[in-house]
Amino acid sequence: MSAILEVKDLSKRFGGLTATRNVSFSLEPGELTGILGPNGAGKTTLFNLLTGFIAADTGSVLFEGQELRGLAPHKIVNRGVARTFQLTRPFLGMTVLENVVVACLSPRARDAHDKEARAQELLDHVGLGSKAREPVETLPYGDLRRLEIARALATKPNLLLLDEPFAGLGSSEIEPLAQLIKRLHREQKLTILLIEHKLREFMALVSRVIAIDFGEIIAIAPPSEIVRNPRVIEAYIGKTEAAHASA
Amino acid sequence: MKQLSIVDLSGAIAVVALLALAPVLLNSNYFTGVLTVCVIYAIWAASWDFMSGLTGRENFGHSLFIGAGAYTAGFLATVWYANPWYSLPTAVVVAVAFSLIVGFPTLRLRGPYFALAMLSASAIMQRLCLIFWEYSGGEEGLYGLDPLIQSPLHYYWFVLAVLVAAVAILTALAQSHWGLLLRAIRGDEATCQAAGINVTFYKIASLTISAAFAGLGGALYAHYQLQVSPPLFSVVVSITVIIMVYVGGIGSIYGPALGAIMLTLLTELLRSFGEYRLWVYTLTLMLILFFLPNGLIAPLWRRLTERFR
Numbered sequence: 115m116s117a118i119l120e121v122k123d124l125s126k127r128f129g130g131l132t133a134t135r136n137v138s139f140s141l142e143p144g145e146l147t148g149i150l151g152p153n154g155a156g157k158t159t160l161f162n163l164l165t166g167f168i169a170a171d172t173g174s175v176l177f178e179g180q181e182l183r184g185l186a187p188h189k190i191v192n193r194g195v196a197r198t199f200q201l202t203r204p205f206l207g208m209t210v211l212e213n214v215v216v217a218c219l220s221p222r223a224r225d226a227h228d229k230e231a232r233a234q235e236l237l238d239h240v241g242l243g244s245k246a247r248e249p250v251e252t253l254p255y256g257d258l259r260r261l262e263i264a265r266a267l268a269t270k271p272n273l274l275l276l277d278e279p280f281a282g283l284g285s286s287e288i289e290p291l292a293q294l295i296k297r298l299h300r301e302q303k304l305t306i307l308l309i310e311h312k313l314r315e316f317m318a319l320v321s322r323v324i325a326i327d328f329g330e331i332i333a334i335a336p337p338s339e340i341v342r343n344p345r346v347i348e349a350y351i352g353k354t355e356a357a358h359a360s361a
Numbered sequence: 362m363k364q365l366s367i368v369d370l371s372g373a374i375a376v377v378a379l380l381a382l383a384p385v386l387l388n389s390n391y392f393t394g395v396l397t398v399c400v401i402y403a404i405w406a407a408s409w410d411f412m413s414g415l416t417g418r419e420n421f422g423h424s425l426f427i428g429a430g431a432y433t434a435g436f437l438a439t440v441w442y443a444n445p446w447y448s449l450p451t452a453v454v455v456a457v458a459f460s461l462i463v464g465f466p467t468l469r470l471r472g473p474y475f476a477l478a479m480l481s482a483s484a485i486m487q488r489l490c491l492i493f494w495e496y497s498g499g500e501e502g503l504y505g506l507d508p509l510i511q512s513p514l515h516y517y518w519f520v521l522a523v524l525v526a527a528v529a530i531l532t533a534l535a536q537s538h539w540g541l542l543l544r545a546i547r548g549d550e551a552t553c554q555a556a557g558i559n560v561t562f563y564k565i566a567s568l569t570i571s572a573a574f575a576g577l578g579g580a581l582y583a584h585y586q587l588q589v590s591p592p593l594f595s596v597v598v599s600i601t602v603i604i605m606v607y608v609g610g611i612g613s614i615y616g617p618a619l620g621a622i623m624l625t626l627l628t629e630l631l632r633s634f635g636e637y638r639l640w641v642y643t644l645t646l647m648l649i650l651f652f653l654p655n656g657l658i659a660p661l662w663r664r665l666t667e668r669f670r
Contacts, residue, residue, distance in 0.1 A: 205548035220557025
């Protein structure tokens with residue numbers, strides 16, 4: 115099987131700071147992969163590079179064999195790469211349904227006849243169907259994450275990038291959201307790449323982990339092996355375990 | 362999308378009927394003239410609101426399109442002696458051309474560039490009118506335009522019909538999926554891009570629509586005054602339009618149109634205050650904007666009709 119996403123030597127500097135250094139990895143179709151790394155390791159920057167929100171200095175991003183680097187963010191979405199934001203940014207002053215309808219109007223999704231009906235289906239799918247007519251301001255944080263996923267799905271992605279979907283959620287909200295991501299992966303054969311901090315949920319979800327520190331890949335391995343990798347332990351696990359212990 | 366409610370439709374018919382009958386009842390050429398200016402300002406305010414009210418990208422130089430439309434009518438009449446009816450479509454084309462020239466480089470960017478570029482473009486055009494006085498008539502401008510319709514009352518009705526058409530078209534667009542996208546752009550551009558929407562395209566396209574109606578209004582104004590002069594490009598015109606929009610209720614299209622009519626009438630009614638006119642006018646504005654930051658007309662209408670929906 116050929117890779118759906120192939121990232122080669124991707125680098126980005128902000129002045130003197132190297133945010134991403136020679137990052138190379140590839141994703142197989144249908145894979146659920148995680149990106150792991152401490153705060154400031156460059157995970158979100160990597161997402162922004164992949165989705166065109168930040169222009170890379172060097173390297174290439176091949177998606178389904180075509181170069182994405184240099185394309186505007188909306189064009190990348192219409193090639194089939196959708197993302198969510200770590201800080202959810204809904205369209206305020208609109209209903210929950212209208213928030214999803216916006217994405218149903220993107221060129222890739224436009225062939226659906228009734229945009230409202232399709233948006234409603236997507237909301238049902240992520241478990242927000244009953245809140246479709248409510249103003250988006252009334253949604254709690256966990257529901258905003260679901261909305262974010264519904265909006266991303268509305269653009270009919272082949273690859274879904276989730277930026278810290280569990281951040282800021284209570285433990286009662288995490289498990290159902292993890293189930294939703296699993297279900298999307300299983301039922302729609304979506305390739306998913308997600309950034310995460312919350313180690314336990316993360317490890318249970320993904321089949322492979324790309325560990326990043328200081329903008330560089332330090333290890334790529336299945337979850338069971340990544341936790342034993344000395345560089346990963348040094349960069350991340352030790353600190354997190356300490357944080358967990360104190361929490 | 363949203364259906365036009367019976368309440369809104371009856372309200373609109375009542376207001377239009379009142380506006381159409383007012384000059385007949387008052388039977389004064391002077392008052393018909395005042396109303397004509399009211400209605401032209403209403404076209405400008407509604408057209409400003411469509412782009413800036415919906416996308417939140419504030420245009421501080423709407424007079425660029427107004428002046429471009431008016432001067433197009435002026436040049437057609439005084440240089441080419443064209444049939445005055447050609448003014449209207451030509452003014453639309455010229456105003457749209459101006460919107461593309463300013464919109465393409467500045468609407469790709471976020472931040473204040475668009476507002477500043479519009480402000481300076483209109484100021485530059487005002488200066489150019491003075492610099493190239495041999496062609497533009499300088500301070501005095503161009504005069505000797507023919508009226509489109511001889512009877513002032515009939516011309517007023519024509520301009521009112523244009524306003525009704527403009528508000529109907531802009532409202533229909535604002536309530537369509539197109540309008541939803543413009544409101545989404547006001548909400549968050551990055552989220553829009555993540556939803557696969559070409560934000561720049563929609564901003565430029567809505568600016569051209571806004572410019573088209575502003576230019577049309579400019580030409581209507583030129584054929585009412587029968588002359589055009591550089592102050593049409595001035596910042597004062599742009600700011601006046603923006604104030605009308607805020608008083609009417611930004612983003613509602615009909616609110617700004619009625620706000621324009623109300624404020625233009627207010628200016629006329631305050632003539633009896635003589636020197637103190639500007640004081641009273643400014644004080645009224647400050648009170649409205651301070652106590653009703655969402656505007657007066659559209660929020661008031663929504664509240665009055667709430668129980669009938």
